[in-house]
Amino acid sequence: MNTYRAFLQSQMNPFGVVALAICVLLTCPATSFAEDNAKDEFTTTREIIGDYQRITTPNGVEESFIVNLNGARQYVSVRGNDRANPIILFVHGGPAAPEMPIAWAFQDPWEEFFTVVQWDQRAAGKSFPLNEPQDMLPTLKPEQYRDDVISLIEHLNERYGKRKVILMGHSWGSIPGLMTAAERPDLLHAYVSLGQIIDFREGERIGFEQILRVAREDGNSEAIAELEGLEPYPGDGDFSIEKIGVQRKWSIQYGYLSAGRNSARAYFRAHRLSPEYGPADVMAWQQGSAFTIQNLLPKLADVSFKDVTALDVPVFMFMGRHDYTTPNEPVVEWLTKLDAPHKQEVWFENSAHVIPADEPGKALFKLVTQVRPFAVNAGDGAPIE
Template sequence: MQYVSIRAHKMDAPLLLYLHGGPGDAALPLVMKFNRKLEKDFTVVVWEQRGAGKSYYLFEDDTVTMATFLQDLLLLTSILLERFRQNSLYLVGHSWGSVLGLTFTARHPELVKTYIGCGQVVNMKKSCRRAYEYALSHADNNARKRLLTTDCTYTGDNWLSDLLFVTKQVVKHKGSLYGKINYNKLITSFLFSGCYSLPDLIRRQKGSLQAIRYLWPELMETDFEGMTRFGAPVIFIEGRYDSHVSAELAWKYFEAIETKKQFFWFEKSCHFPQWSENCRFNRLLVELLL
């Protein structure tokens, strides 16, 4: 069973499906808090992906792969389009969700009116190298010693510990959530959302760690650089200072895309432009898509 939130102010509003990051980083309370105004113009669908947040369950075998999530996404899209009698939908993908979203758009362009990528993953190996270099350049002596023994290809025996440490350093030095040294602002939104209980929050934490363990090795193989043509329009919305998933790589890749496209820099954002500058994000989507 997977949890899906559907919210709208009017019956015939176009569908907008949000794909959260992670993997396993469920985001329903954040979308409801920061992007609620989109519900005036869209039927906003937030999918808590399998094993994440309200959809948490224990992965008991190794059959859960990226392909599993893409199959889930195709099924969910088909159900939504049939239920709301629409032919296609708008697809927003953030971080890990941007891998699913862009792959899905390439495979099923007839189902996607426009794809919107935030914190867009392009080449995961290159992005991880840049995140590592950012962490190293800002590290104190103790962190630097630890980083110098870190393998940012995340293929060694201690890959999960290495990944979590580098990510912690990027966050600590304000390369992930703009102007912040931790995610407390986002966690608080979960605690006071009204739609997430404390057990839900615990399940979210368990689901996030589980999904990383299962999916990160495959995620590291992500590379869109050779994919430059899409059958649907593509929009990238990037935080200028994103060092969590390199915004510079997203810009260079965007320049190579050969089909209809638009790119927007958010100057007071890092990895979360949809929440750091939510008013502009919400307004921009209405202006661009409607």
């Protein structure tokens, strides 16, 4: 048994993915089947997906590179069918939960209208083994990630001949994302947030109260006991990783991560078929996540944007109706008071916290019809015919 299969089987039952691999292989010509059949099923499936998603347009871009951002080497992936299209820079959540290994499941159609940049932040994913962890330790603070976003945008603008990008922050990524929108609006066509954090402590409180409420309505004695054992939640001072872990366990089971699902299995297993991530990358993802959560998450308890009352950039808040991982109530209240050249609530009725996975078609539709015109009107990309 090869190393990749052993690793995957140690993580969870691979039957479903093996079945998918077999189905894919049965559609191949005999010569390809014979060649692929000698390989590990997961490796073969990743190769098939990668080949299917290969950018073939004359003016397309499909490249990955390592860039030094403020003293830390970091891994970047860039994909798009036309370099003339606006750039979307996706700032992933977590902390240290890269979207790059999951993006293959929804990003392909985005690449017809945007050049999409997935970036593994410092001490996350493919960037984790590029630097000594102890060197990263004193830099794990929101302001540093904001500075990394700014430096990366400047690098992308120079590399691809752009003046601005569309910045998209997800969950934790909405913290350095919104900080960047406040600090350097001149670099952005628009700021788009998925699962925006406005006041971290307040959001945790609201999410906890909702989960405990539904657990009581459900008569779930195990959930009630575990959640009541956390009170007061989230409490004062630094966040407790252990407490957040218990809260997230029940939040996920009640569908507040991915709507209508009682686990994160579908979302997080997608990395196993990623053309961009091999077994060593997945291991780095896990190691970076453990390192960063331990050293960064407790410091985020007092993060708040309530005093940000004006932004000089169009603002879009993408909100999943069922999201209690980062609850919407503080976002709606904040957006109502915000002074911006354009601001918009965009609701996803069948989504929770992972909108691109829960409603990929609607997410793309809103990006193309409502966000992209701000870049086109600024001379970046052609109108959709």
